Amino acid sequence: MPIEVNGKTLETDEEGYLADLNDWEPAVAEVMAKLEDCELTDEHWEIINYLREYYEEYQIAPAVRVLTKAVGKKMGKDKGNSKYLYGLFPYGPGKQACKYAGLPKPTGCV
Amino acid sequence: MKFAVQINEGPYTHQASDSAYNFIVAALEKGHEIIRVFFYHDGVNNATRFTTPPQDDRNIVTRWSELAEKHNLDMVVCVAAAQRRGIADEGEAKRNGLDADNIAPGFRISGLGQLVEAGIQSDRVVVFGD
Amino acid sequence: MAMLHIVNKSAFGNATLNSCIKTATQGSSILLIEDAVYAAMGNTSMADIVKEAMNKASISVLGPDLAARGMDQSKVIEGISVIGYDGFVDIVAETDNVQSWL
């Protein structure tokens, strides 16, 4: 299902992930969030930006527990737990936050 | 004893799949338990039911399916490796918007964690590959 | 019992068997399967290296892979045991752990 972002039509797959990751811009996250009735706050953006930095650095999306640990280290202990992250991203930080951040769709590799 | 087997190459190109099959048959005959067969890398190609070898050659895929049915084998295909190489079950086909699935009977698609888990739960892991 | 090393590549043109021999410790086992079985023959340029390795490791070769390749079992280096898949299963079970040199 395509989404409209700043007048451009962007392709997404069945689960709403960007078809072309190069299409990502901050407005993409806003549009995706709105579609899932989620209002992006500064706290959301803190995580989204961190995910993008992590991906840029290491070329992978971090596992949830690696993300949790890293967030705790960087943004304070009160944020470094899965309760906080799931509070922000109820569909799961691995799935939902990575989607908003324009990271590759997880393979479901558990 | 509990064995797990990992297969890293597809059928026909490399002997790995044949060697693994012969090993597993021998192990079962000796009364050992095969707790899981894990297909990784090009090994996932062992799981496509679209394989149609010449009639006078062994059908490697069917042979796996039959062995699995006879001995209730847990044959797991790595999802990430399968996605790269176009192996899909019904759920994967739906999830990725594909117009068909091609997994052969007896195989299931699951995560890499199944390989690590097999290592934890078995007494030996034997890897066949290139 | 130490570990079992499985080698499946021809020693002619691939250094895997050499690496394996150098790494295997005293008392370990080496099993030659698939294209590695040629190195078990007595008349090749690898024979001396393989014989030397037998000082520290017990070496076996998979008979069905020899037969498939037209190799005469009677010409295998003395001291190397020719085994079938049942023997393969036995060594895996008898050794402490197993590694395939892929």
Add this chain to the structure above:
Amino acid sequence: MSEPWEDEEEGAIKKFMFINRKAPYGTIYALESLEVVLISAAFDQDVSLVFSDDGVFQLKKDQDPESIGMKNFSRTYRALEGYDVEKLYVDKESMEERGLTEDDLLVDVEMLSKEELGNLMNEQDVVLSF
């Protein structure tokens, strides 16, 4: 994403060794091996990685595969620390044969002789090779 095995009761910790003997890019083994290592980190096992023979090239600094249209997954080796995978061993002899020194590598490793590697392998419970 929930990680189901986290709820399982704790079993004994096994020693897992992943052996990498192949160069990157020419084949996919290095990349898919790394994917297994990342997953294994979630199982709280005692994980070590060995790079020997051409596998040492996986850790070479300054990899830039953009011009061959591939992803630079060498950066992911630097994420391993965050996954608590900290035991990285490199075969000294393989390094020397290939003209590499520790300064050529993108992560900290421990250099071992073939004999030391052999002893380390003997201690493992599960050895997976790619």
